[in-house]
Amino acid sequence: MSQSDPPVKVPLHVRTNDQAGEICVTDGLFRPVAAGIGNLSVDLPRGVYKVKAREGFAEKEDFVILRDEPVTRSFTIRFSSPIPLNDTAEQDPLHIGAIQEHCARAHFCAGEGSSIFVFERCWGCGITPIANRRVMDSLNLHTATGELIVALGKRAYRSGEVNPWAACSVEVRPGAYRLTGTTFKGSPIEHTVMAVPGYQTQIYLMCRTTPHGEVAGNDLPDATVVYARERTFDPDSRDRRLAELARLGLRTDRNVLPDDTVSEILAGTFRDPILGLLGAHLITRLRRPDATDLKLTIARLRQFLGPAHPDVEALTLYPGGTPTSFAFTVPPPMKKSWLLVVEASARNPALVPRDSVSARVARDLSADEPWLFWSPDDGGKQSANDALKQALNTVAAHINLGKISKPPATLVGSVANFAVMKWLWSMRRSAVAPGTEAKLPPADSALLKSAVSEATIEALVNTLRLPRGNVERMIENFKKATNGDK
Numbered sequence: 180m181s182q183s184d185p186p187v188k189v190p191l192h193v194r195t196n197d198q199a200g201e202i203c204v205t206d207g208l209f210r211p212v213a214a215g216i217g218n219l220s221v222d223l224p225r226g227v228y229k230v231k232a233r234e235g236f237a238e239k240e241d242f243v244i245l246r247d248e249p250v251t252r253s254f255t256i257r258f259s260s261p262i263p264l265n266d267t268a269e270q271d272p273l274h275i276g277a278i279q280e281h282c283a284r285a286h287f288c289a290g291e292g293s294s295i296f297v298f299e300r301c302w303g304c305g306i307t308p309i310a311n312r313r314v315m316d317s318l319n320l321h322t323a324t325g326e327l328i329v330a331l332g333k334r335a336y337r338s339g340e341v342n343p344w345a346a347c348s349v350e351v352r353p354g355a356y357r358l359t360g361t362t363f364k365g366s367p368i369e370h371t372v373m374a375v376p377g378y379q380t381q382i383y384l385m386c387r388t389t390p391h392g393e394v395a396g397n398d399l400p401d402a403t404v405v406y407a408r409e410r411t412f413d414p415d416s417r418d419r420r421l422a423e424l425a426r427l428g429l430r431t432d433r434n435v436l437p438d439d440t441v442s443e444i445l446a447g448t449f450r451d452p453i454l455g456l457l458g459a460h461l462i463t464r465l466r467r468p469d470a471t472d473l474k475l476t477i478a479r480l481r482q483f484l485g486p487a488h489p490d491v492e493a494l495t496l497y498p499g500g501t502p503t504s505f506a507f508t509v510p511p512p513m514k515k516s517w518l519l520v521v522e523a524s525a526r527n528p529a530l531v532p533r534d535s536v537s538a539r540v541a542r543d544l545s546a547d548e549p550w551l552f553w554s555p556d557d558g559g560k561q562s563a564n565d566a567l568k569q570a571l572n573t574v575a576a577h578i579n580l581g582k583i584s585k586p587p588a589t590l591v592g593s594v595a596n597f598a599v600m601k602w603l604w605s606m607r608r609s610a611v612a613p614g615t616e617a618k619l620p621p622a623d624s625a626l627l628k629s630a631v632s633e634a635t636i637e638a639l640v641n642t643l644r645l646p647r648g649n650v651e652r653m654i655e656n657f658k659k660a661t662n663g664d665k
Contacts, residue, residue: 216435542649
């Protein structure tokens with residue numbers, strides 16, 4: 180072979196057993212040469228390569244030497260998950276059997292037409308006995324407005340010593356509910372749970388344990404949620420596995436779904452509602468080239484989950500969609516749904532009514548993905564009001580320092596937006612120390628009126644990630660305080 184001849188290329192085939200997850204091939208100089216999702220076929224020059232496959236937060240890798248014959252590599256990735264699917268890191272036949280038995284029961288009846296099933300489990304790798312008295316101990320189910328329905332820990336069925344678990348199935352009317360619990364540090368935490376007509380909402384949680392084998396607390400932000408038409412559990416379901424990978428992918432905005440699944444979601448031919456929800460958010464967030472709109476996806480989800488599911492209606496707020504007229508009186512279960520609602524509320528305040536549950540908890544939300552949680556803490560509300568006051572005073576101070584008597588509207592908007600982006604987020608996190616006041620010049624009421632323009636309100640909404648109604652109320656309170664109106 181002469182030096183001008185192209186190098187001989189050899190076929191390399193890499194796949195994961197479930198045809199999902201990320202695949203990456205690097206050469207001997209650690210340069211990426213090929214990538215794919217679930218299944219990768221590529222022709223590469225002879226040489227040494229490293230093949231890596233990733234699902235969730237678990238990885239496997241292998242070295243391959245390409246000579247003359249095609250090479251095939253197959254990976255089974257056992258990623259960690261609260262739901263005990265087969266071929267996951269914490270699968271347990273006893274947990275699977277317990278789910279299949281108890282999801283078909285009713286441990287408590289508070290209505291009819293739907294069901295909420297909660298399964299919490301510990302994982303001790305079959306070695307260390309774990310005290311099971313605290314499994315599901317802090318979990319409670321409330322109405323959307325906060326009234327207690329049932330203390331799940333008191334109604335749950337518990338079993339096991341090495342890998343203990345607790346299960347509780349509650350019959351309810353379709354609608355929105357709150358699942359409440361505590362964090363590892365003992366702080367309260369809440370989450371919206373949607374009960375869908377004719378479905379069972381299944382919530383799977385993993386317990387954390389101490390080195391002494393005691394339960395430290397549940398991991399609500401890492402929950403797995405399933406909408407099951409039949410009150411059963413299939414540990415081999417590919418749709419369940421893909422949905423779980425999509426949930427984990429949303430936490431880091433990683434592309435994990437194979438092309439055939441993406442096509443099914445966009446064409447509205449998927450079979451699993453939670454896969455459709457999670458997949459739609461993931462596809463759109465990653466700006467997949469074929470994600471032109473979600474009309475078919477939304478129509479399919481409405482067939483499954485009805486016309487009043489906040490996560491479904493939030494999907495209409497993605498750019499290019501037909502925005503919903505749905506009022507988000509309760510926060511949607513998903514964090515990315517909420518961010519869409521907040522952004523759209525800058526132009527349509529009716530999306531989040533001022534006196535709704537959503538408006539009341541908006542300043543107490545956690546930063547976790549992909550679920551939306553909040554910690555009811557009245558202290559954070561005053562901090563947000565202080566943040567707005569300081570930010571607007573800062574705007575006025577910067578304009579006054581420039582000695583501009585009548586600043587043009589465009590300059591006011593630019594300075595306001597600059598101040599908001601630079602200082603407001605940090606100020607929201609740290610309130611002024613008790614008994615002290617920010618040493619800033621008082622805001623001139625006329626200047627404030629001109630500075631709080633439509634563009635500035637939108638900047639406040641997007642930066643604070645609060646609905647427009649909340650921001651407007653904070654501005655109103657600030658103006659009253661500035662004008663001496665108590």
